[in-house]
Amino acid sequence: MGRIRQYPPHLFLPRRQARHTAGMTEAITQVLRHLAARELSEARSTLRHLAQAGDPEASLLEVTLTANGTGGAPDWRKAFAQLADCGARFGGEFADQLALMEQMDLDRDGYPKRLPEGDLIDASIQMQRFEGFLSPAECAFIARTASDILAPSMVADARTGAFKAHPVRRSSEAPIGPTREALPIQAILRRIAKASGTAVTQGEALTVLHYAPGQEYRPHLDTLPDTANQRQKTFILYLNDAFDGGATHFDVLGITVKPRAGDALVFDLVGQHGSPAMAARHAGLPVTAGAKWIATRWIRARPFDVWRGPEAA
Numbered sequence: 616m617g618r619i620r621q622y623p624p625h626l627f628l629p630r631r632q633a634r635h636t637a638g639m640t641e642a643i644t645q646v647l648r649h650l651a652a653r654e655l656s657e658a659r660s661t662l663r664h665l666a667q668a669g670d671p672e673a674s675l676l677e678v679t680l681t682a683n684g685t686g687g688a689p690d691w692r693k694a695f696a697q698l699a700d701c702g703a704r705f706g707g708e709f710a711d712q713l714a715l716m717e718q719m720d721l722d723r724d725g726y727p728k729r730l731p732e733g734d735l736i737d738a739s740i741q742m743q744r745f746e747g748f749l750s751p752a753e754c755a756f757i758a759r760t761a762s763d764i765l766a767p768s769m770v771a772d773a774r775t776g777a778f779k780a781h782p783v784r785r786s787s788e789a790p791i792g793p794t795r796e797a798l799p800i801q802a803i804l805r806r807i808a809k810a811s812g813t814a815v816t817q818g819e820a821l822t823v824l825h826y827a828p829g830q831e832y833r834p835h836l837d838t839l840p841d842t843a844n845q846r847q848k849t850f851i852l853y854l855n856d857a858f859d860g861g862a863t864h865f866d867v868l869g870i871t872v873k874p875r876a877g878d879a880l881v882f883d884l885v886g887q888h889g890s891p892a893m894a895a896r897h898a899g900l901p902v903t904a905g906a907k908w909i910a911t912r913w914i915r916a917r918p919f920d921v922w923r924g925p926e927a928a
């Protein structure tokens with residue numbers, strides 16, 4: 616429903632850490648200014664200086680941007696080595712992230728050593744469910760990465776492109792932008808890529824969605840009406856199940872998927888000739904009690920650069 620013409624600015628804001636000195640705060644602000652202006656290599660060199668001076672917040676951001684290739688070539692191995700080094704020096708968030716990744720059985724490039732196994736639910740849109748795709752700690756980490764920037768979901772007006780609230784989509788959401796893609800998040804993005812048979816570069820920013828009681832996402836197609844790089848697949852992560860209602864319902868196929876914490880669901884959005892598959896129409900049914908948390912990765916036909924904007928790639 617509607618085309619997403621621009622990302623909200625908070626997509627590019629890192630989650631702030633509490634501990635740093637006044638001088639460091641000023642320096643980090645400089646980095647944020649570079650990022651906002653898309654001066655990515657300038658941001659990286661300022662970060663390098665700060666990290667060398669021993670600033671943990673700058674180091675954490677540098678690790679993230681090194682791994683996802685912001686302002687330079689992506690380098691998981693270098694980023695992981697820096698995270699391990701900071702974990703030994705600072706502990707805290709660095710050590711927590713390393714501990715989370717120790718449970719993941721990753722290869723040297725951050726990919727899972729084994730392919731997650733899915734169950735085929737429907738062959739016409741290659742719908743597969745993965746049981747236990749995420750651990751409880753991973754679910755919590757994803758939700759926590761975006762919980763401070765949740766904002767009401769908006770839909771772009773098809774005529775003017777202006778964002779506005781719309782009853783088709785009543786939820787809160789927050790994209791996990793490139794500055795928030797801590798290594799555990801990037802490892803999960805690689806798992807999603809492997810499970811969906813796509814490249815990690817094809818994904819849009821992983822988006823956390825939160826539904827309060829009464830909220831829903833009415834039947835819709837995830838394909839975009841006007842794009843040169845169409846969405847091919849939707850990958851949904853169910854982060855919790857302590858709520859009533861809120862199933863994912865495919866009205867054309869007559870299939871209802873009951874959310875279970877840690878499960879994942881993937882399905883094709885387009886048919887053989889690249890046109891939208893009506894069978895993929897789906898809804899997030901109204902939540903009747905509790906809060907529903909999911910995260911969605913929409914996967915494009917070709918590489919997609921979040922920094923360059925939704926339709927630049």
Ligand SMILES: O=C(O)CCC(=O)C(=O)O
Pocket residue numbers: 824832837849851861862863864897898899900909911
């Ligand atoms: O909330 C759901 O179960 C479906 C979410 C959805 O349609 C989407 O993220 O594209």
Ligand SMILES: [Fe+2]
Pocket residue numbers: 835836837849897
């Ligand atoms: Fe959807």
